[in-house]
Amino acid sequence: MTDLVRSWIETANDPESPFPLNNLPFGVFSAGDAPRCATAIGDKVLDLAALQKAGLLPDHGFDEPALNTFMGEGKQAWNEVREKLTDLLRDGAETDAVRDALHDMGNVTLHLPFTVIEYTDFYAGRQHAFNVGSLFRDPANALPPNWLHIPIGYNGRASTVVVSGTEFHRPMGQLKGPQDDQPRFGPSQRLDIELEMGAVVGMPTEMGQRISVDQADDMIFGYVLLNDWSARDIQAWEYQPLGPFQAKAFATTISPWVVTKAALEPFRCDTPPREKELLPHIKDTGPMLYDIDLSVTMTAPGAEPTEICRTNYNALYYSAAQQLAHHASSGCAMRTGDLLGSGTISGPEKGTFGSLLEMTWGGKNPITLEGGATRTFIEDGDTLALHGHAQGDGYRVGFGPCVGTVLPERADRS
Numbered sequence: 001m002t003d004l005v006r007s008w009i010e011t012a013n014d015p016e017s018p019f020p021l022n023n024l025p026f027g028v029f030s031a032g033d034a035p036r037c038a039t040a041i042g043d044k045v046l047d048l049a050a051l052q053k054a055g056l057l058p059d060h061g062f063d064e065p066a067l068n069t070f071m072g073e074g075k076q077a078w079n080e081v082r083e084k085l086t087d088l089l090r091d092g093a094e095t096d097a098v099r100d101a102l103h104d105m106g107n108v109t110l111h112l113p114f115t116v117i118e119y120t121d122f123y124a125g126r127q128h129a130f131n132v133g134s135l136f137r138d139p140a141n142a143l144p145p146n147w148l149h150i151p152i153g154y155n156g157r158a159s160t161v162v163v164s165g166t167e168f169h170r171p172m173g174q175l176k177g178p179q180d181d182q183p184r185f186g187p188s189q190r191l192d193i194e195l196e197m198g199a200v201v202g203m204p205t206e207m208g209q210r211i212s213v214d215q216a217d218d219m220i221f222g223y224v225l226l227n228d229w230s231a232r233d234i235q236a237w238e239y240q241p242l243g244p245f246q247a248k249a250f251a252t253t254i255s256p257w258v259v260t261k262a263a264l265e266p267f268r269c270d271t272p273p274r275e276k277e278l279l280p281h282i283k284d285t286g287p288m289l290y291d292i293d294l295s296v297t298m299t300a301p302g303a304e305p306t307e308i309c310r311t312n313y314n315a316l317y318y319s320a321a322q323q324l325a326h327h328a329s330s331g332c333a334m335r336t337g338d339l340l341g342s343g344t345i346s347g348p349e350k351g352t353f354g355s356l357l358e359m360t361w362g363g364k365n366p367i368t369l370e371g372g373a374t375r376t377f378i379e380d381g382d383t384l385a386l387h388g389h390a391q392g393d394g395y396r397v398g399f400g401p402c403v404g405t406v407l408p409e410r411a412d413r414s
C-alpha cells in the first residue's frame with residue numbers, strides 16, 4: 001500500500017478527502033462558461049484547459065467538453081499527464097499559474113465526464129444473480145447454466161446515461177402482474193436502483209480484432225460509480241427472451257469523476273475461487289478486482305439519509321477486463337467512450353444487497369427510513385445516492401457523488 005502523496009493544497013491532505021493527490025480523477029466542469037476538462041484536488045477543481053493553454057500540459061483536447069480525445073490516446077498519455085499533474089501539485093511546488101486555474105468545487109457545475117458512445121450492462125454479481133434468479137424464476141435453479149462460464153450482458157442505452165444530480169421522471173411502461181388478465185400501460189410501481197461500478201473504455205478495438213484479458217485491462221481508462229435504475233414490474237413482463245429493454249432504458253446515473261486505473265492500482269485484489277474453469281479467452285491473469293467500499297443511502301422527501309446497503313466491489317465474480325475481453329471476443333468493435341456496467345454488486349448477507357428488490361425480498365419486507373417512512377420500492381421525491389472509496393493508509397481514493405431524485409411521471413407525451 002502506498003502512502004499519502006502530500007499536496008500544497010492543504011484540503012487534499014485531509015485523510016477523509018475523496019480527492020488527495022493520489023487520486024487525480026478526470027471530469028468536465030464549467031463555472032458559468034464553456035465546459036472543459038478538469039481534475040479534482042481536495043476541495044478544488046483544477047482547469048486542465050487552462051494548464052494546456054499555459055503550456056503546462058501537452059494538448060490532449062482538454063479544452064473540449066468531454067474526455068474522449070484524451071481517453072483515446074492510451075496508457076502512456078494517461079500516465080504522463082498523471083505524472084505532470086503530480087509534479088505541479090506536490091507539496092512545495094506551488095505556482096501562480098496553477099493557483100489561477102483552481103476553482104472552488106462548490107462554485108462549479110460538473111457535467112457528464114465523457115460522451116457515452118455505447119452502454120453495456122453485465123450481470124457479474126454472483127449473489128445478485130442468485131437472488132434475482134430465486135425471485136424471478138426458480139430458487140432451485142437460480143443461477144442460469146451459462147453464468148459460471150460467461151460474463152452475461154446485454155446492450156443498454158447510452159442516450160440516457162446522465163451525470164450525478166440529474167433528476168428524471170418515473171418511467172412509464174407495460175405492466176402485468178401475475179393476477180392480471182391483460183397488460184396495461186402506466187407508471188412503474190416497482191422502481192429500483194442497482195449499485196454498480198462502470199468501467200470506461202479508453203482505447204478502441206477494430207471490428208474483428210480479438211484481445212487478451214491483459215490487453216483489455218490496458219484499454220480501460222478508469223471507473224465510475226453507476227446506478228442502473230430499474231423498473232422491476234416493466235422488467236418482469238418484458239424481459240423474456242431478449243433481456244431487459246425499457247425496464248432499464250430510461251436513466252442510468254454515473255458519478256462525475258472518472259477514477260483512473262493508476263489511482264486504483266494499490267487496491268487490486270483477487271477474483272473469487274473459480275467454481276468452473278474459465279475458458280482461455282477470459283481466464284484470470286492476476287488480481288483483477290479492486291477493494292472499494294461501496295454504500296447506498298436513501299432519503300425520503302424532507303428526511304435525513306438512511307444507509308440501506310454497504311458492500312465492496314470485490315464481491316464480483318468477473319472483472320471489467322474479463323467482461324471487455326469477452327465483449328470483443330466475437331469480433332465486436334469496442335470504442336473510446338464505451339461504458340461497461342459491472343452488474344449489481346451484492347454481498348452474501350443481508351445489509352450488503354445492491355438493489356431494493358433484494359433488500360425487501362421482492363417487495364415483501366419493507367425497510368424503514370430515517371423519519372419513519374417505510375419503503376419497498378422508490379416513491380416520488382426520494383433521493384438515492386451511491387458512495388464509494390478505496391481506503392489507503394491515511395488517505396482515500398473517492399469517486400464523488402452518484403445521486404438521483406425521482407420525479408413523478410410526466411403527464412404529457414410531448
Ligand SMILES: O=C(O)/C=C/C(=O)CC(=O)CC(=O)O
Pocket residue numbers: 121122123124125128132133136194196228230239244342343344
Ligand atoms: O432476470 C434476470 O436474471 C436479470 C436481471 C437483471 O436485473 C439484469 C441486470 O441488470 C444485471 C445486473 O445489474 O446485475
Ligand SMILES: [Ca+2]
Pocket residue numbers: 121122194196228341343344
Ligand atoms: Ca444492471
Ligand SMILES: [Mg+2]
Pocket residue numbers: 059061062063
Ligand atoms: Mg484542441
